[in-house]
Amino acid sequence: xFGNITIGQYIPGDSLVHRLDPRVKIxxxxxxxxxxxxxxxxxxxxxxxxxxLGAMLLAHLPVKFVLRGVRPLLFILVLTFGLHLFMNEGRVxxxxxxxVATYEGAFRGFAMSMRLVLLVLATSILTLSTSPIExxxxxxxxLSPTRALGVPAHELAMMMTIALRFIPTLLEETDKxxxxxxxxxADFQTGNVLQKxxxxxxxxxxxxxxAFRRADELAMAMEAxxxxxxxxxxxxxxxxxxxxxxxxxxxxxxxxxxxxxYL
Amino acid sequence: MEEMIRAENxxxxxxxxxxxxxxxxxxxxxAIMPGEFVAIIGHNxxxxxxxxxxxxxLLVPTSGTVKVKGMKTSDPRxxxxxxxTVGMVFQNPxxxxxxxxxxxxxxxxxxxxxxxxxxxxxxxxxALECVDMVEYMRHAPHLLSGxxxxxxxxxxxxxxxxxxxxLDEPTAMLDPSGRREVMRTxxxxxxxxxxxVVLITHFMNEAxxxxxxxxMEGGRIVLDGSPRKVFGQVDTLRAxxxxxxxxxxxxxxxxxxGAELPPxxxxxxxxxxxxxxVSDRGVNDRSHKTEEGRARTADACGTTARGRGRxxxxxxxxxxxxxxxxxx
Numbered sequence: 001x002f003g004n005i006t007i008g009q010y011i012p013g014d015s016l017v018h019r020l021d022p023r024v025k026i027x028x029x030x031x032x033x034x035x036x037x038x039x040x041x042x043x044x045x046x047x048x049x050x051x052x053l054g055a056m057l058l059a060h061l062p063v064k065f066v067l068r069g070v071r072p073l074l075f076i077l078v079l080t081f082g083l084h085l086f087m088n089e090g091r092v093x094x095x096x097x098x099x100v101a102t103y104e105g106a107f108r109g110f111a112m113s114m115r116l117v118l119l120v121l122a123t124s125i126l127t128l129s130t131s132p133i134e135x136x137x138x139x140x141x142x143l144s145p146t147r148a149l150g151v152p153a154h155e156l157a158m159m160m161t162i163a164l165r166f167i168p169t170l171l172e173e174t175d176k177x178x179x180x181x182x183x184x185x186a187d188f189q190t191g192n193v194l195q196k197x198x199x200x201x202x203x204x205x206x207x208x209x210x211a212f213r214r215a216d217e218l219a220m221a222m223e224a225x226x227x228x229x230x231x232x233x234x235x236x237x238x239x240x241x242x243x244x245x246x247x248x249x250x251x252x253x254x255x256x257x258x259x260x261x262y263l
Numbered sequence: 264m265e266e267m268i269r270a271e272n273x274x275x276x277x278x279x280x281x282x283x284x285x286x287x288x289x290x291x292x293x294a295i296m297p298g299e300f301v302a303i304i305g306h307n308x309x310x311x312x313x314x315x316x317x318x319x320x321l322l323v324p325t326s327g328t329v330k331v332k333g334m335k336t337s338d339p340r341x342x343x344x345x346x347x348t349v350g351m352v353f354q355n356p357x358x359x360x361x362x363x364x365x366x367x368x369x370x371x372x373x374x375x376x377x378x379x380x381x382x383x384x385x386x387x388x389x390a391l392e393c394v395d396m397v398e399y400m401r402h403a404p405h406l407l408s409g410x411x412x413x414x415x416x417x418x419x420x421x422x423x424x425x426x427x428x429x430l431d432e433p434t435a436m437l438d439p440s441g442r443r444e445v446m447r448t449x450x451x452x453x454x455x456x457x458x459x460v461v462l463i464t465h466f467m468n469e470a471x472x473x474x475x476x477x478x479m480e481g482g483r484i485v486l487d488g489s490p491r492k493v494f495g496q497v498d499t500l501r502a503x504x505x506x507x508x509x510x511x512x513x514x515x516x517x518x519x520x521g522a523e524l525p526p527x528x529x530x531x532x533x534x535x536x537x538x539x540x541v542s543d544r545g546v547n548d549r550s551h552k553t554e555e556g557r558a559r560t561a562d563a564c565g566t567t568a569r570g571r572g573r574x575x576x577x578x579x580x581x582x583x584x585x586x587x588x589x590x591x
Contacts, residue, residue, distance in 0.1 A: 010363060012401050132363045165363050168405045214358045221359035224319055224351040225419065226343050226375040236370035236383040 009168070010131050016244070017059035017129045022138030024245040025126055028252045032122045035256045036115050044263035045114045051255065052121050059129040069124045070117050077113045084109030132164035134237065141239055154230030162218070170211060177206050265332060267427050267459045268295040268318055268349070272327035275313055275482075287313040289482040290327070297426065300453045300460045302470035302490075304505060305479030311463050314479070315431045318461060319349040332426075347376060350420030354432040356412035360404045365396065365415050368404060372423040383422075390422035393456070394448050410441025414448055421452070427459035428452065435465060446472065467494070467508045471529045478505065495527035510534040 012018075017025070032048065039045060056063055070077075086096075088105035095101070127135065140157035147153050178188060181202050188199050275288040287310045295301055305311045316322040317329045320336040331348055334341040350372075353359045362368035366387050373383045391397045394414040404412055413433055420428055430449065434442040446469055453460045462473060470476050476493040478486035480503050486493045494500070494507045497515045501507075507515070514528040514537070524537045 010403065012364065012403065131367065133367045161363070162361065165361065165404075168403075169357055172405070214355075217353060217355060217358035218361070220316075220321060221351075221353055222361060222371075224321060224346060224353075225361075225372040225423065226346050227371070228343070228375065232377045234374055234377050234380060234383065236367065236374060236380055236387065238380050 009128060010164075011061060011065075011128050012131070013060055013129065015058060015060045015129070016248075017055060017125070019244075020248055021239055021241050021245040022130050022134040023142055023239060024241065024249045025130055026135075026138050026142065027249055029122055029126045031253050031256050033119060035260045036118055036122075038260040039263060040111070041263045042111075044259055045111065045118065047259045047263065048118055048256070049114075051252070051259075052118060052125065055125050056121075059125060061125065061128055066121060066124055066128065070120055073116060073120060077116060080112050080116065081109035084112055127164075132161055135164075136161045137235065137237065137239060154233075158230075166211075166214070169214075170207070173210060174203065174207055177203055265297070266294045266330075267297045267299070267332060268461075269293075269330045270314075270317065270324075270327070271329075273314075273317060273324045273329055274326045275310075275317065275322060276325045287482055288317075288324075291482075291484055293477065293484060293487065295427075295459060295461065297459055298453075298457050299475060300450070300473045301462070301475045301477060302473035303461065303463045303477045303479060304465070304467070304470050306504065309479040310482040311479045312431050313482075315351070315429050315461065315463050318427075318429050319351050320345045321351070343376075347423055348425055349427045349429060350423055350425035352413070352416050352420055352428065352430045352433050354435050356409055356416055356436070357405075359416050360412060360419075363403055364400075365391070365402050365404060365407075366400045368415060369418045369422050372419055376423060386422045386424070387418075390418040393421050393452070394418045408441060409437040410444040413437060413441065413445050417445070417448055417452075421456075421458075425458065427461065429461040429463075431463045432465060433462075434469065442466070442469075467506050471508055478503065490529055491527040494529060497526070 032051070036045075036048060039048060053063070056066055085093075085101045085105040086099045088102050088108055090102040090104035093101040093103050093106060130138070136157035139160065140153050143151055143153035143156065178186075182188065186199060186202060188196070188203070191199065270291050270293050273288055273291040274286060276284045276286045278284045291310075291314060303311045303314065313322065317324060317336065318331065320329075320331075320342055323329075323337045329336045331341075331345045334345055334348075336342075336345055360368050361371050369387045369390050370383050373386050378386065387400075388397065391400060394417050396411065396414050396418060399407065399411065399415075404415060407415065417428070417430075417433075428449075433449075434445050437445065449460055449462060450472055452458045460473075462469065464470055471490045471494070473490060476486070476488065476490045477484055478493060478500070485503065486496065486499065494511050497507050497511065506512075508529055510531055510533070511528055514522075514524045514534060515526065518524055518526065524534075528534050528537055
């Protein structure tokens with residue numbers, strides 16, 4: 001059930017994309033996201049999709065695995081498409097009782113769903129090809145000028161690292177608790193939404209209890225290893241923007257802006 | 264020689280002030296010398312984990328003092344120096360790994376200490392070599408086995424170059440092979456790197472590997488001495504509902520049945536030697552065998568040691584029969 005959540009996971013590797021500076025990768029991802037909101041034609045979406053697939057291949061990421069990350073989105077996609085399909089005015093495609101599906105609605109719905117899928121894909125490439133520590137280093141670094149304004153850049157970055165580190169651990173634990181409850185006759189599959197939500201209580205309570213215990217132990221382990229916030233801390237991996245980073249940033253930005261302007 | 268850790272009249276209480284206060288430690292005094300390998304055993308709730316947390320100032324005494332290389336743990340100015348000197352490894356390997364790759368997790372400690380990046384890299388490599396995990400450098404910790412995770416946690420402490428490592432039941436959540444891996448690493452750190460080790464454990468065969476065993480009960484130290492001395496006191500340990508190593512117990516039970524084995528047997532090898540000694544004497548009294556013959560009986564006893572008593576007797580009968588045949 002939880003095996004197909006790919007967001008937040010990291011696939012170690014040594015590809016060109018893996019070796020890019022995290023700040024550059026974050027920057028390119030932000031450009032992709034911006035362009036996605038500017039593009040309005042099918043060709044535009046197609047080209048962004050091509051760009052994303054290209055990045056996926058360059059990063060040697062298993063395409064099937066990345067695409068599986070979209071699956072949890074299916075419900076939202078169907079809902080988005082459905083709403084757009086019936087809520088737009090224009091040429092009638094078909095009627096379903098009082099609901100009128102339109103060509104314009106179908107197009108918009110498709111475009112919206114496409115946008116969501118591409119958003120998820122773009123961000124998963126970022127997280128799949130960047131180790132969470134690099135990622136948070138990047139974010140910390142980008143945010144560091146705002147520290148003077150009182151933004152706790154280091155703390156935010158540390159929180160993110162820990163959250164990402166514990167996603168697989170907590171998923172594993174959820175799976176274990178679920179199986180334990182199922183072995184005692186709990187039913188997570190049947191019933192209406194309300195019953196299903198209710199059946200989650202015996203899952204969530206132990207999960208939360210254990211998460212708090214973990215947090216407590218982790219805090220102690222971190223303190224035992226002399227953690228005292230960001231002050232006086234050095235990093236093993238220094239961020240360094242090299243020629244390939246500059247090229248990648250300029251190249252992708254130029255290509256994406258071209259897509260946004262011409263399509 | 265300066266003591267690594269010294270506790271004097273250490274009392275630790277917790278809970279609300281007033282009647283609800285519980286004492287976890289009730290007056291502990293002990294000294295741990297540099298290079299020692301000390302095992303602390305005791306029941307759940309005997310205070311052994313609480314004591315361990317005092318050794319690197321995760322807890323500070325309610326009264327009494329704990330000093331690490333002469334530095335008082337209750338003085339906040341000493342805090343980081345103490346935690347760098349005394350590293351700590353916890354029970355659950357999952358809850359002490361901070362980072363998402365092995366090397367980045369090992370680097371976490373040195374990073375906190377403000378070590379320059381090139382030096383961190385060198386230390387991470389050394390620490391991983393020390394625990395034999397170099398090939399897993401770029402792996403994600405959640406994909407490692409329990410024993411491997413715990414070795415990564417130990418490397419994370421080793422990279423901070425501590426003089427002492429306190430391990431709080433590091434093998435409790437591991438399978439037997441993981442337990443062996445971790446114990447091998449710990450003993451190596453102590454013997455080869457000269458790091459002082461304080462090992463808190465439930466497993467008596469692990470405690471046996473230490474130079475010194477401390478037994479705790481109800482927040483007090485009840486026994487303190489070499490494993491031989493401590494585990495020789497089977498009655499006292501039993502009264503505390505603590506186990507002794509299996510062979511020690513076997514020897515104890517045999518002695519109660521009239522065998523004459525040394526009371527302080529700790530390992531299977533020692534037990535085998537002792538059994539050989541006993542049967543040897545018997546054989547010698549009866550037939551005055553040669554050196555060669557004695558070696559042969561020793562072999563036979565070695566193989567029958569598991570089946571003890573009965574097969575031993577059968578052997579004797581057999582030999583007697585053979586002797587009478589030869590005589591006739």
